[in-house]
Structure formats: structure tokens, C-alpha cells
Amino acid sequence: MDSNEATTSESVSKKRGKTKKVKRKVKPDEAPVQEMDQAEGEETEKKSVSGPCFPPTFSVSEIKNKQRRHAMFLKLKEEKRKQKLELKKKKKKERKALGDQAPPKEVPKTIENQRIYDETTVNPEDEEVAFDEGTDEFSAYFSRLTNPKVLITTSDRPRGRTVRFCEQLATVIPHAHVYYRRGLALKRVIPQCVSRGFTYVMVINEDRKVPNGLVLCHLPDGPTAHFKVSNVRLRKEMKRRGKDPTEHVPEVILNNFSTRLGHSIGRLFAALFPHDPQFVGRQVATFHNQRDFIFFRFHRYIFKNEKKVGIQELGPRFTLKLRSLQKGTFDSKFGEYEWVHKRHEMDSSRRKFHL
Amino acid sequence: MLENDEHKEEEKNLTESEIEVLLAEVEVIWDLIGNDSFCSYKVKTKTQQFCRNEYNITGLCNRSSCPLANSQYATVREEKGLCYLYMKVIERAAFPARMWEKVKLDRNYAKALEQIDENLIYWPRFIRHKCKQRLTKITQYLIRIRKLTLKRQRKLVLLSRKVERREKRREEKALIAAQLENAIEKELLDRLKQGTYGDIYNFPIHAFDKAMEKQEEETESEEEEDEEEPVTREFVADDGFEESDLSDFEDMNNLKGSSDEEEEAEEESSEEEESEEELEEEKTKAQSKGKAPLKGPIRKKRAYVEMEYEQETEPAQKSKAT
Numbered sequence: 001m002d003s004n005e006a007t008t009s010e011s012v013s014k015k016r017g018k019t020k021k022v023k024r025k026v027k028p029d030e031a032p033v034q035e036m037d038q039a040e041g042e043e044t045e046k047k048s049v050s051g052p053c054f055p056p057t058f059s060v061s062e063i064k065n066k067q068r069r070h071a072m073f074l075k076l077k078e079e080k081r082k083q084k085l086e087l088k089k090k091k092k093k094e095r096k097a098l099g100d101q102a103p104p105k106e107v108p109k110t111i112e113n114q115r116i117y118d119e120t121t122v123n124p125e126d127e128e129v130a131f132d133e134g135t136d137e138f139s140a141y142f143s144r145l146t147n148p149k150v151l152i153t154t155s156d157r158p159r160g161r162t163v164r165f166c167e168q169l170a171t172v173i174p175h176a177h178v179y180y181r182r183g184l185a186l187k188r189v190i191p192q193c194v195s196r197g198f199t200y201v202m203v204i205n206e207d208r209k210v211p212n213g214l215v216l217c218h219l220p221d222g223p224t225a226h227f228k229v230s231n232v233r234l235r236k237e238m239k240r241r242g243k244d245p246t247e248h249v250p251e252v253i254l255n256n257f258s259t260r261l262g263h264s265i266g267r268l269f270a271a272l273f274p275h276d277p278q279f280v281g282r283q284v285a286t287f288h289n290q291r292d293f294i295f296f297r298f299h300r301y302i303f304k305n306e307k308k309v310g311i312q313e314l315g316p317r318f319t320l321k322l323r324s325l326q327k328g329t330f331d332s333k334f335g336e337y338e339w340v341h342k343r344h345e346m347d348s349s350r351r352k353f354h355l
Numbered sequence: 356m357l358e359n360d361e362h363k364e365e366e367k368n369l370t371e372s373e374i375e376v377l378l379a380e381v382e383v384i385w386d387l388i389g390n391d392s393f394c395s396y397k398v399k400t401k402t403q404q405f406c407r408n409e410y411n412i413t414g415l416c417n418r419s420s421c422p423l424a425n426s427q428y429a430t431v432r433e434e435k436g437l438c439y440l441y442m443k444v445i446e447r448a449a450f451p452a453r454m455w456e457k458v459k460l461d462r463n464y465a466k467a468l469e470q471i472d473e474n475l476i477y478w479p480r481f482i483r484h485k486c487k488q489r490l491t492k493i494t495q496y497l498i499r500i501r502k503l504t505l506k507r508q509r510k511l512v513l514l515s516r517k518v519e520r521r522e523k524r525r526e527e528k529a530l531i532a533a534q535l536e537n538a539i540e541k542e543l544l545d546r547l548k549q550g551t552y553g554d555i556y557n558f559p560i561h562a563f564d565k566a567m568e569k570q571e572e573e574t575e576s577e578e579e580e581d582e583e584e585p586v587t588r589e590f591v592a593d594d595g596f597e598e599s600d601l602s603d604f605e606d607m608n609n610l611k612g613s614s615d616e617e618e619e620a621e622e623e624s625s626e627e628e629e630s631e632e633e634l635e636e637e638k639t640k641a642q643s644k645g646k647a648p649l650k651g652p653i654r655k656k657r658a659y660v661e662m663e664y665e666q667e668t669e670p671a672q673k674s675k676a677t
Contacts, residue, residue, distance in 0.1 A: 110532070111532065112532065124501055156509075183506075183507075185507050208575075230522075230526060231526065252537060253542050253543075255538055255542070262512070279553075279555055281557075284539065284543065286535070286538075286539050286542075288533055288535055288538060288539075289531040290530070290532055290533035291525065291528075291529040291532065292529075293525070293526050293529045293530075294533060295530065295533060297528075297535060297539070299539060301539075301540075301543055303543075303547060303556050306547060306548075306556075307544070308545075309540050309543045309544055309547075311536060311539055311540060311543075319526055319530075321522070321526075345516065
């Protein structure tokens with residue numbers, strides 16, 4: 001009888017048959033009584049039995065045969081999944097039954113939720129921060145005394161990809177000029193730039209034909225930030241992109257820069273672009289910080305109605321990760337570092353972020 | 356060096372016959388290691404044979420360049436930026452520990468050349484020439500090293516593969532968590548609400564509502580009836596609003612005056628979308644008319660039917676009564 005039913009069920013689903021064979025052979029491992037129960041449970045397909053019951057001391061890893069072990073493991077997982085589903089259904093019923101008195105829905109834990117609170121998180125009304133920002137190196141820009149002028153260059157002997165990246169960056173950032181680096185030392189380049197009225201120097205470092213680093217130096221002795229660049233996508237590699245960006249000054253969006261360090265980096269980016277964005281151009285450059293990675297995107301937007309906006313990506317995209325922030329202009333030997341990424345100290349916790 | 360001098364006196368006492376014997380030995384050596392034979396210093400390539408011996412002057416494996424197969428030999432070698440002249444003579448062939456005489460050459464190139472000439476006087480032309488050539492090359496590369504150290508040098512920072520992989524994975528996850536497009540759209544809409552765009556975009560319905568609310572608060576209750584009218588008017592404005600949106604975009608086109616094709620294309624596409632939306636809305640309206648508002652005409656029909664029933668039943672009852 002059992003064998004007949006086994007064969008019919010085999011024709012229905014191979015897996016079940018396999019598991020049945022597995023069960024038969026596993027007989028000596030488990031108690032025969034339980035095995036009979038399992039067989040009955042499977043044949044009758046009663047949900048109340050909820051599939052095979054494993055004795056508590058049994059662990060799947062004890063079976064030596066790999067195929068049998070795998071099959072048993074799959075059954076175990078199936079069982080657990082069923083239990084989970086049942087639990088969920090029960091909870092849902094309880095919620096419905098309680099109606100208004102039901103306890104509020106639990107918010108799932110995310111990394112952003114669980115982030116370790118950083119002491120240097122900026123409170124929007126903090127006076128000290130406001131004072132600092134009024135007197136730091138960007139105050140000239142923010143009080144509209146200076147207009148940004150950016151010099152973009154690379155490390156020695158750049159390859160095609162880096163060169164194209166520089167060109168595209170120059171179209172994205174207004175008043176940007178690309179200069180070929182002919183083996184000049186940065187320390188000599190910087191005074192020359194200052195004399196010619198540049199406010200920013202951007203050096204894109206290249207390794208193995210791919211841009212991988214960015215040094216952003218604010219010129220009249222401003223801070224120097226060194227970033228690691230990754231995931232650079234040039235314009236022709238973008239899907240569904242729009243036409244080339246126009247000469248209009250884009251808007252700037254800075255998201256999630258919450259700590260003091262984040263604030264200073266945010267101002268660093270903001271001062272790259274001229275003050276008054278030309279809304280006619282409908283272009284927006286976004287620097288979005290998430291978990292210490294800064295994502296740069298360049299979009300063109302259009303408002304369909306007051307509740308809907310469509311965006312279309314133009315322009316290159318890349319990710320930045322801050323490696324160090326130095327107080328003065330670029331000086332790797334004698335510079336005063338405000339912040340340096342120290343891997344062993346700072347990467348130890350997965351919930352701690354610095355920007 | 357002192358040892359060499361002492362032993363030199365002994366060496367000079369070699370007889371001619373002894374020298375002949377030594378020379379013969381040297382011939383044997385070349386037979387053993389020479390042209391096609393095995394020599395541990397020999398490196399064979401398709402076209403050339405090289406000699407890896409440190410004392411070799413040219414670097415090639417030749418009868419005249421082999422330091423093992425030549426009883427009288429000289430080389431110039433460089434150690435820590437200083438050049439030395441090494442000499443080997445037949446008299447010291449039996450003393451391997453003292454075989455090579457080392458002379459420090461002057462740092463000045465011209466003086467070093469003179470020193471070589473001094474030390475290798477009466478030596479074969481080939482060896483003298485090759486020593487000088489070697490000295491030239493060495494000084495040239497030393498100069499180059501000194502020049503390069505003054506220039507900027509690339510510092511190689513080692514990447515840890517594990518760390519790179521970890522960073523890459525974290526970046527992917529951060530990108531997913533960031534939901535960039537939603538964030539950007541939200542920010543843009545917030546800016547629109549706050550009014551940073553001023554009067555460019557003409558659909559501030561909420562602003563209009565707020566303005567109307569303010570007016571309601573300001574006026575007295577006597578004007579409640581009047582307030583009702585603007586409320587209904589607002590609904591009407593909503594219905595016709597998509598059309599006005601279209602006209603707004605056309606106006607914007609004229610206002611901007613720029614002939615950006617893609618702007619027009621975008622607006623056309625947005626218009627198309629809006630017209631599509633309109634069509635969809637009309638469809639939904641039609642559908643809803645099918646469901647609820649259609650109850651209007653259907654109701655009339657039903658009322659019609661009911662009326663008929665009532666008429667039929669009444670005379671029946673009357674007949675029954677009587």
C-alpha cells in the first residue's frame with residue numbers, strides 16, 4: 001500500500017518521491033514510529049501535521065550522504081518557511097482583531113536607523129557652528145565676494161578615459177578649465193593658480209587607465225580634500241540619458257551631510273558652483289551622502305505638475321569616498337590633517353559613519 | 356691590498372714554463388665551457404649567448420669576454436655610487452681568494468679614465484677600450500639616478516584586496532539604500548513648494564488653497580455663503596486644470612524663448628504624457644460613468660420599470676377587493 005502510494009506521489013512530484021526514499025533509507029537513524037507518522041503525514045497531506053517533525057537532537061549535518069543531507073536540509077528550510085508564514089498570518093489576524101488598539105507597527109531596523117550617534121552631528125540651530133561657518137575659508141564664497149573658477153587636471157600621462165572624464169566634468173561644472181599636467185609639481189602649480197584667480201584645483205589621479213582618486217583643493221589657502229573615486233560612468237555609457245548639458249548654471253543638492261565633517265565637505269562641494277542657479281536650464285547636480293559614500297549625479301528635471309517631477313540623467317556619474325581632509329593647500333608632508341581615514345580604527349564598526 | 360703587494364713579489368718569480376702551463380690550462384677551460392658546452396653563467400637565447408658572471412665586461416659569452424677563460428682580465432664595476440677597477444693577472448691564478456685586484460676610481464670621469472689607462476698600461480686594446488666604455492655607461496646611469504631622485508616620484512600605495520572588495524560591496528549596498536532618484540525628486544518638489552523657483556512654474560495649487568484659506572479666516576462669517584462658492588469653483592478649476600497645464604507649458608515655451616530642441620521634445624513628450632493622462636482620465640471617467648454616475652440614467656430606467664409594476668399591481672388589488 002505504502003509503496004503504491006509512494007509511486008503515485010513520485011509521478012506527481014519528483015522531490016517528494018526522493019524525500020520518501022530518503023526517509024525509508026534514513027530509517028535506522030530515526031525512530032521507526034516517527035517515520036511512520038511522517039509517511040502518513042505526507043501521504044494524507046494534512047497541513048495540521050506541518051510536514052516532517054525532526055527530533056530535537058537531530059541535526060542535518062550528521063547525515064554522511066551528501067544527497068540525502070541536501071534533501072533533508074531543503075525539507076528543513078521548507079518547514080521553517082511554513083512556520084514563519086503561519087506566524088505572520090497569526091500576527092496579521094491579531095492586528096485586525098484588535099483594530100484601533102493594535103500596537104503600532106514595528107519599524108524594521110536599517111543601517112541608517114541603527115547608526116551610532118555621532119557626537120559631531122550638527123544641530124541646525126547651533127550657534128557655534130553658524131559662527132564657524134561664517135568665519136571659515138568658504139565665508140568669502142558664501143558672502144558672495146568671490147565667484148568660483150575651477151582648474152581640472154590629472155596626474156602624469158593620463159589615459160583616454162581619464163581625459164574624457166575631465167572634459168565631461170568641465171561641462172558639468174561651470175567656469176571650469178582643463179589643463180594638461182606636464183609633469184609639474186602641484187606645489188608649484190598652486191601659487192600659479194592663485195595668481196590667476198582660480199578658486200579650486202581638482203586633480204584626478206589615475207591608475208591603470210582608470211580614474212581612481214580626486215584631490216580637491218580650495219585655493220586661497222583653503223582645505224584640501226582627498227577622495228577615492230569609484231564607479232565612474234562616462235556619458236556614453238549611461239542608459240536613457242538626455243542630451244548634453246547646456247551652459248546654464250545648475251542647481252546643487254547636498255543630501256545627508258550631517259556631522260561637522262560632513263558639513264565642511266558639503267560646503268566644499270557647494271562652493272564649486274556659482275551662486276545663482278539658472279532655473280531656465282533645469283539642471284541639477286546632486287551630491288548624496290549615504291554611509292560615507294558620496295554619490296554624484298547630474299540630472300535634468302521637469303515638473304509635470306506640482307506633485308510630480310521627471311528627471312533624466314545627463315552627465316557623468318561617480319562615487320566618492322573621503323580619505324583625508326587637510327587644512328591648508330596640498331602638502332602631503334607637512335600639512336595639518338583635519339581628518340584622516342584610519343582603517344583599523346574607523347572601519348571596525350559597521351554602524352559608525354563619519355560624514 | 357697589502358696582501359696583494361706581498362704576494363706580488365712571489366708571483367713575479369714565476370718561470371716562463373709555469374706561465375706556459377697556466378696558459379694551456381686556460382685553453383682547456385675555454386674548450387670545456389666555451390661555444391656549445393655548458394657553463395653555469397651562460398644564458399642562451401635564439402641569437403645570442405650572454406654571460407651572467409659579475410666580472411664579465413661586455414655581458415656576452417665570447418672567447419675574449421669570458422673572465423674564466425682569460426688569464427689576464429679587467430672590469431669596471433660600481434658599488435654604492437663608486438666605480439672600481441678589477442684586474443686579474445695570470446700570476447695570481449692559483450690564489451682564487453686574491454685573484455681580483457680592486458682599484459678605486461676617481462669620481463671625476465676624466466680622472467677615472469686616466470686611472471684606467473695608468474693601471475691597464477700595456478694591456479690588450481680590447482680590454483682597455485671595453486673598461487672605458489663600461490665606465491662611461493656607469494657614470495651616465497648614476498647621473499640619471501641622481502636627477503630622477505630630485506623630481507617627483509610616484510608613490511605606490513598598496514591595495515588590500517579584501518578591503519577593496521569590502522568597500523565595493525558596501526558601496527553597492529549604500530547605493531541601493533540611497534534611492535537616489537526618489538531623494539532627488541523629493542528635494543525638487545520640496546523646493547518647488549517652498550517657492551525657491553518663484554513664478555516660473557504656474558501650478559501652485561496648494562499655495563492657491565492656502566491663500567484662499569487665509570482669505571476665509573480674515574473675512575467674517577457673513578461671507579460664508581460666498582466662501583462656499585469659491586470652494587465649488589476650486590473643484591471646477593481642478594477639472595479643467597490639465598488643459599491649463601498644457602497651455603502653461605506652451606506659454607513657458609514662449610517665455611523661455613530658447614529653442615532648445617530637447618526642451619520642446621520633453622515638453623512635447625510631457626504634453627503627450629499629459630494628453631495620455633487625459634485620455635486615461637477620460638477613460639476612467641467613462642468607466643466610472645459606467646459604474647456610479649451611470650446610475651443616473653439607469654436609475655431613471657429602473658424608476659420607469661418600478662412605475663410599471665406599481666400600475667400593474669394596483670388594479671389587481673382593486674379587483675381582489677371587489
